[in-house]
Amino acid sequence: MGVEIKVDGLTKSFGKQLIWGDVSLTIPAGEICVMLGPSGTGKSVFLKTLIGLLKPDRGSIVIEGLDIANCSEKELYEVRKLFGVLFQDGAMFGSMTLYDNVAFPLREHTKKSESEIRDIVMEKMELVGLIGAETKLPGEISGGMRKRAGLARALVLDPEIVLFDEPDSGLDPVRTAFLNQLIVDLNAQIDATFLIVTHDINTARTVPDNIGLLYHKHLAMFGPREMLLSSEEPVVRQFLNAQRVGPIGMSEEKDADELAAEQGQELPPLPPIPLQIEPSNGIARRSQRPPGDWCLEHGVVPPSGSFDQNMSMSTGV
Numbered sequence: 001m002g003v004e005i006k007v008d009g010l011t012k013s014f015g016k017q018l019i020w021g022d023v024s025l026t027i028p029a030g031e032i033c034v035m036l037g038p039s040g041t042g043k044s045v046f047l048k049t050l051i052g053l054l055k056p057d058r059g060s061i062v063i064e065g066l067d068i069a070n071c072s073e074k075e076l077y078e079v080r081k082l083f084g085v086l087f088q089d090g091a092m093f094g095s096m097t098l099y100d101n102v103a104f105p106l107r108e109h110t111k112k113s114e115s116e117i118r119d120i121v122m123e124k125m126e127l128v129g130l131i132g133a134e135t136k137l138p139g140e141i142s143g144g145m146r147k148r149a150g151l152a153r154a155l156v157l158d159p160e161i162v163l164f165d166e167p168d169s170g171l172d173p174v175r176t177a178f179l180n181q182l183i184v185d186l187n188a189q190i191d192a193t194f195l196i197v198t199h200d201i202n203t204a205r206t207v208p209d210n211i212g213l214l215y216h217k218h219l220a221m222f223g224p225r226e227m228l229l230s231s232e233e234p235v236v237r238q239f240l241n242a243q244r245v246g247p248i249g250m251s252e253e254k255d256a257d258e259l260a261a262e263q264g265q266e267l268p269p270l271p272p273i274p275l276q277i278e279p280s281n282g283i284a285r286r287s288q289r290p291p292g293d294w295c296l297e298h299g300v301v302p303p304s305g306s307f308d309q310n311m312s313m314s315t316g317v
């Protein structure tokens with residue numbers, strides 16, 4: 001089913017360094033969200049705060065009625081069981097086979113027998129397409145396979161929420177495309193709430209139901225995919241469309257001179273909104289909306305050429 005995560009007024013700093021402030025958003029149950037942002041904007045810090053590994057300065061994170069930013073260690077221990085996390089590098093134990101890596105949370109957190117564990121491990125290995133690789137060591141396989149093994153491990157306790165930290169980092173475009181399809185297929189199958197942190201625009205443009213953009217120490221925007229992809233808000237427009245003209249410069253923000261020089265410069269038109277990736281079995285996910293649905297509902301004219309089957313198939317952008 002998946003559960004909702006309601007974040008309100010969340011603020012996090014390390015010492016005097018503010019990472020982000022006053023972040024408020026609701027991650028709907030069962031939907032796929034992408035949190036996008038330049039490197040170093042605190043995306044990983046955001047994920048770690050959501051699972052209670054880091055304490056925010058202020059604000060609340062409410063999951064099933066419990067505020068995990070302000071609860072006891074015991075309550076936190078319980079609520080963590082709802083989460084599966086795919087860390088950036090897969091975070092595999094190098095000396096353990098993939099089988100033992102995936103079985104690890106079951107051996108650690110449950111009293112299941114080895115034969116029950118075997119059934120679950122093999123089921124999850126099959127879900128991520130790793131049957132036959134059980135006896136391999138993490139060092140013997142490709143980065144893409146390691147991510148899939150990390151994903152199998154994140155799924156063994158049947159999480160209601162799955163967090164992905166840059167699942168696409170370090171993968172080539174083809175592997176990224178396969179992984180993105182796998183994420184969409186998994187969401188359809190296990191129906192949990194997915195939050196993917198990434199700086200990959202193509203993933204953000206094609207995978208999620210909702211997109212958030214962290215920029216300059218705050219949440220610049222959060223909402224349905226079509227809302228952000230048709231937005232004229234300068235930071236959102238620039239980042240989601242990988243354009244040079246806009247407030248974002250090489251090192252965070254452009255200075256006044258640079259911005260003045262851009263005055264009057266014509267912005268390139270918004271690129272077409274691509275079709276969202278659909279489950280490969282052709283059956284729509286529960287939270288999936290038809291192409292153009294949000295635009296139609298809000299009287300927004302999507303950029304010319306949007307939702308074109310051929311364009312989306314050939315370029316993904």
Ligand SMILES: Nc1ncnc2c1ncn2[C@@H]1O[C@H](COP(=O)(O)OP(=O)(O)O)[C@@H](O)[C@H]1O
Nearest residue numbers: 014015019037038039040041042043044045046
């Ligand atoms: N445990 C920590 N202690 C102090 N500073 C940290 C810690 N973790 C992250 N940071 C700082 O927080 C900022 C955001 O980091 P991070 O969340 O890793 O960015 P992103 O994942 O968006 O690339 C960085 O400046 C980083 O140095």
Ligand SMILES: [Mg+2]
Nearest residue numbers: 043044045166
């Ligand atoms: Mg990170």
